[in-house]
Every structure is written in structure tokens, then in C-alpha cells.
Amino acid sequence: MAMLPEAHLPNRAxxxxxxxxHLADALRKATAQGAKAVRxxxxxxxxxxxxxxxxxxxxxxxDTVVRPAARLLLTTLTTLSEALNGTPAQRR
Structure with a gap:
């Protein structure tokens, strides 16, 4: 299970x-494709x-926020894929 980060608008400064x-576009498309893959x-x-x-x-x-947070999200998504790649016995 993954928890998505809450979006906040950056300070005007x-x-x-x-x-x-580009990252947001890649995430948007990849998560849509990922959901279809799981289905x-x-x-x-x-x-x-x-x-x-x-x-x-x-x-x-x-940047000290966007990229580090996206790296954590990618780690979580990768872990999800690794879990889904296991055999049914490994998933229990």
C-alpha cells in the first residue's frame, strides 16, 4: 500500500x-498505466x-522537496511492483 504525498503550493518566493x-506528467501517465497493469x-x-x-x-x-519526495514515491511504487511479481505463496 502506498500513501501519496499531499500537494502544497510553493511559496511565491x-x-x-x-x-x-515533466516529472508530474510522467507520474500521471505511469500511475494510469500501472493501475491498468494491475487490473x-x-x-x-x-x-x-x-x-x-x-x-x-x-x-x-x-529543489530540496519535489525530487526527494518523488524518489520516495518511486521506491514505494517499485516495492509494489516487486510484491506483485512474486508467486501467490509469497504474496500471503
């Missing part, structure tokens, strides 16, 4: 984080989210 838009008894993949987190554009930002 906070610098923009351009790669966050179809397949294991979800999170490659697009992983790629968005390793985008070189992050190097030019001073």
Missing part, C-alpha cells in the same frame, strides 16, 4: 522547478518516472 512538470494482472513498470528523476535538467535547480 520559491524558485521555479521546470523539471517538476490486467500484470506487473506495473515505472521506467518513465525513473527517467524523469534522472533528467539532467534537475542539476540546474535548487
Amino acid at each position: 520559491a524558485p521555479p522547478v521546470p523539471p517538476a512538470a 490486467d494482472h500484470r506487473v506495473p513498470r515505472w521506467d518513465a518516472v525513473r527517467a524523469a528523476l534522472t533528467d539532467p535538467a534537475w542539476a540546474g535547480t535548487s
Whole structure:
């Protein structure tokens, strides 16, 4: 089970984080595809989210919230996929 982080608007003085838009798009699409994969008894993949987190554009930002939180979320999603990939006996 995963708990999604609550969204908060940044302080008006906070610098923009351009790669966050790409990350949000990747998360939106990957979770929709992941939900369909689970319904179809397949294991979800999170490659697009992983790629968005390793985008070189992050190097030019001073972000200390979005990317670390997304890394935790990716860890949780990966753990979900690993659990779904096990045999039925392992899932009990």
C-alpha cells in the first residue's frame, strides 16, 4: 500500500522547478498505466518516472522537496511492483 504525498503550493518566493512538470506528467501517465497493469494482472513498470528523476535538467535547480519526495514515491511504487511479481505463496 502506498500513501501519496499531499500537494502544497510553493511559496511565491520559491524558485521555479521546470523539471517538476515533466516529472508530474510522467507520474500521471505511469500511475494510469500501472493501475491498468494491475487490473490486467500484470506487473506495473515505472521506467518513465525513473527517467524523469534522472533528467539532467534537475542539476540546474535548487529543489530540496519535489525530487526527494518523488524518489520516495518511486521506491514505494517499485516495492509494489516487486510484491506483485512474486508467486501467490509469497504474496500471503
